[in-house]
Amino acid sequence: MTGWRTRAGTDFACEKTPVTAARGMAVTNHPLASAAAVEMLAMGGNAIDASIAALFALTVVEPMMVGIYGGGTALIRLADGRETIIDGLATAPAGAKPDSYTPISDSWPTYMETEGRRNRVGASAVPVPGNLKAWCEALERFGNLTLDQVMEPAIRHAARGFRVTPYLAACIAETAEDLALDETIAAMFLPGGKPLPEGALLVQADYAETLRAIAQHGPGHLYGGALGEKVAGYLRSAGSYVSLDDLKHYSTVERTPVRTNYRGVDIVGVAPPCTGGVHIAQMLNLLEAFDVRAMGFGTAETMHLMLEALKIAAVDRRATTADPAFVDVPVERLISKTYADLRRPEIRPDRASAYEARILEVESANTTHVTIADGDGNIVTSTQTLNSLFGARIMVPGTGIIPTNYMYLFDPHPGNALSLEPGKRITSGISATIGLRQGKPYFAVGLPGAHRIPSAVFQFIVNMVDHGMSLQEAVEAPRLFSWGQEAEIEEGFPETVRDKIVALGHKVLPTGHVAGGMGAIQFNPDGSLTGASCWRADGTPMGVGGGLARRQTSFWADPTRGRLAR
16 A cells, blocks of 8 residues: 655555556446456457446446436547547437526525426436437447447346445435335335345346347437337426437537647547536646646645636636537637636735635536556546436336436526526536647546546646656545635645645635545556556456467477378
8 A cells, every 4th residue: 555745744545556457457436347348358349348338337336327318428549549529418308498497596505406306306307318329329430349249248237136335325325215206216226115235136127128129229229219219208208308309319429629738748638518628728727837846745835726726717617618509618718828827817825816606516426437448559538427316316117227317407597608408418527538748648537526527637637747646646645626615625634734725715624525536547658557546436447467378379289290190
């Protein structure tokens, strides 16, 4: 077990150990998903095959976090250097209007809530999903294996069952009151009226059949086919705005990554409506003029600068970031060094600013992420979600499908950048990121955690580039976050340092953790890959080493070979 030692007294020990391998690396937030990815790599699949297999497996073993009826984004870098983003975020149905929900308040903290919780729980909270189509498109375009091959581990775990982890058991117990409102999902997770306990065998027979049908018929089975008819019919009968036409006409969007350079490292991130790429670039640009390395990790000086950069980015996110098909997002200006030079003087080294940015706080931290690379140089970093735990907290009868409640992320008040409009994509804090040095991969990283995700990736980059941490140290290091109201500071930072932050004018809120379980891969000079996950989730890195036997090698020489013919 390693740790970090600083002159500021900010010492921490790493709780997990990294893995290094030569032929592939998978880091996901469940060991069975990492195993599914490694299985694909062992079959001759690439990082894209492995990522899709891991995501399908996660829909089974992390059913509270991700599903085929959800949304997400993948940042892909191919071995030949091409980079792209597959945007599979959920969209508002055609029948949804800016005033479809009735807000109960015009002020925080209940600004996003509506009468009857209709944008949060139940069929009325369900949008048009993107996950299944996005995964299948990525596989078809960039993978080596077939859909039925990459889905096999997920089908196996759904049909045969797996043991409920403490994390899943806690999530079931936490949401039991809402799950009990839906007969179908309650039968699965609340048998006999009680939450499934840790260690229980969870079998999802209906979902296994649904996955088998998708493996046979492809994504069209949901997007306009027989499964789509069944799902849309049920949702409409239960009060949803989603129609079969919505499913038929859903399309992914291919986007160009956002790029900046921080101290010689090229940072490649996701584009709007995901906020991470833009605002991580913005925060790094603000920090670049300061000698953060000399200030040191975990000092009040460094933490103050980071908090101020976070607040400026939060203000800009609230004002500018939304679906670019509906809102003009000034990406180039926000990520420019010139804009950073303009805003940097607002950061005072001796006093906290008074910025307050009420960004949409309802984006759920309950998400999952995979970071996967193969030995040929293909890389995928992808964040996928149902938004809230168990999404809309319903299950479509006979399918095992849990729909997302992404409608909860649209502003229920008309006339704002994030207000509900037909066809609009939700805005997310997704921050899947790849770093390059001299044109070659240096790291890939991502995590769940809603609008706290960009702050965590921002700090990871600073930990790697400025502080020279190892990969394991960089993902496990204590974190902080602010959007202006409070400075959330993990308890891993000493109280003496927190006191200094208070003296600078920040309102400090000590917290157990900021954002979720980070998964990262480092690309080493010798060609090997190191994977690391942090203590904030069940993250598990798994690598593929070794390889096939040397050509023309046999177990032993045949003494009769060539003699019998004579």
